[in-house]
Amino acid sequence: MSVDNKKPAERADRVTIRTVAAHAGVSVAAVSKVMRNAYGVSDNLRAKVTVSIEELRYRPSRAARGLRGKTFTIGLLLVDIRNPFLPEVIAGVNAVLAPSHYQAMIGVGEARMQLETSLIESMIDYKMDGLILVAPRLPSEIITRFAAQIPIVAVGYHDSTADGFDTINADDQRGAEIAVDALLECGYRDIEMLTQLARAGHKVSVVRQREIGFRRAMQRAGLGSSAPITNIPLESPRREETIRKFLARSDRPRAVFCWSDIDAIVVMSMAAEMGVRVPEDLAVVGYDNSSIAALGLVNLASIDQSGRELGQTATRTLLSRIEGRSEAVHILQMPSLVTRRSLAG
Structure with missing residues (x-):
């Protein structure tokens, strides 16, 4: 009888979500919830699953995810990368995604409707799980049509009447x-x-x-x-x-x-x-x-x-959409003034 002395790193290509679940002593559904950063996951469960993922060096197949209807990718469409405000939004998005095994893929629309439309269509074709649109130039009815195909949250877009997608804004x-x-x-x-x-x-x-x-x-x-x-x-x-x-x-x-x-x-x-x-x-x-x-x-x-808080709120809102929430939410966050010398010396 032969004995398999290979270490986890050498068996990584054969590790599945069921392997992780067995190693952590939890159900497959529990592992899936941790990976999706689902609401209600306890710190203890997250820690157990994370340890098993790291020890087994589990890396989910994106092809398999796509076949199951999940790719664990989020499309992030920016209006203009030159705006110094946007890195904070991106940081907020990534802070929420980091423990969830989701990844953000960034596109830049350059405030051009045709380019924005093309990028959104490409993100849908790549079977991304949801989109965050930052200050899109598209009319609400077009975003609504896209939202019928993929969960969408718009940041910097003040349409509190939209019922097909969510909006996150500062007031x-x-x-x-x-x-x-x-x-x-x-x-x-x-x-x-x-x-x-x-x-x-x-x-x-x-x-x-x-x-x-x-x-x-x-x-x-x-x-x-x-x-x-x-x-x-x-x-x-x-x-x-x-x-x-x-x-x-x-x-x-x-x-x-x-x-x-x-x-x-x-x-x-x-x-x-x-x-x-x-x-x-x-x-x-x-x-x-x-x-x-x-x-x-x-x-x-x-x-x-x-911007960081806007990015975090938008990402949490999108993940809840991906989890199945259907009713639209429209969130306004309160801004504040930072006083410096240009206002009064």
Whole structure:
């Protein structure tokens, strides 16, 4: 009688989920729950299964998963990888996926509807288990049609009426109000908003929501008739030219609220070049509290919507969809202001 003296590492190709279950002394269903990071799994069960997976060096076959209807992959569609806010969202997604054996596959839509559509279709073709769309440009009815084929959660997409997919957002209207209220408390009343051109975002976008909040706060302060909004093109060099003209205006406001740190940091950089002092000549508040905003040489006051928390919440919500939840949920998280020198020296 021969004896198999091979170590677990040498038998890895023959290890199955049943092998793991037997090694851990639990059911196959329990192993599956741990791997899917299912709700209600105890720390003790997770520890036992994880030890067995590591000792046996179990690596599930993705081909087999696909045949069973599961690939343990999540599609993460980003609007623009250049936005410094997005790495925090990605970190939040990965933090939740790490113990679940799911993996995220990233695509970048570049704010183009045709490319977004093509990427989503490819993710569906690759049998991904669910999608997280970050600030998609697609109309709600198109996302709903895709959601009939695959679970979808949209981040940075304000459609609380959607019943086919979930939405996770910071309260962008409230965030803009917080920014304006902070400027008012510092004594500024001549306040303007810099935003994206209307074609760069529709009514469900964070841009439009922040505009609504800006106008509401200015109206509440009795400044509704003098609440100007300047549109900034997305493309360079028109973007920089527009910001330069804004800074050079003879009627330039005393304070500006920027829809994103992306433009707020450019404003501060150009202001330094043109001899416009921040905050002495122009107070600036951005949005996203990006890592660049916190740098000592930048020191930009900004609205923090916690990208990491948005990513975590979106991922947990998607996993619950994958587990079978059918009713739509729409979650709003409260943003806050991080005060820095650009608001008041």
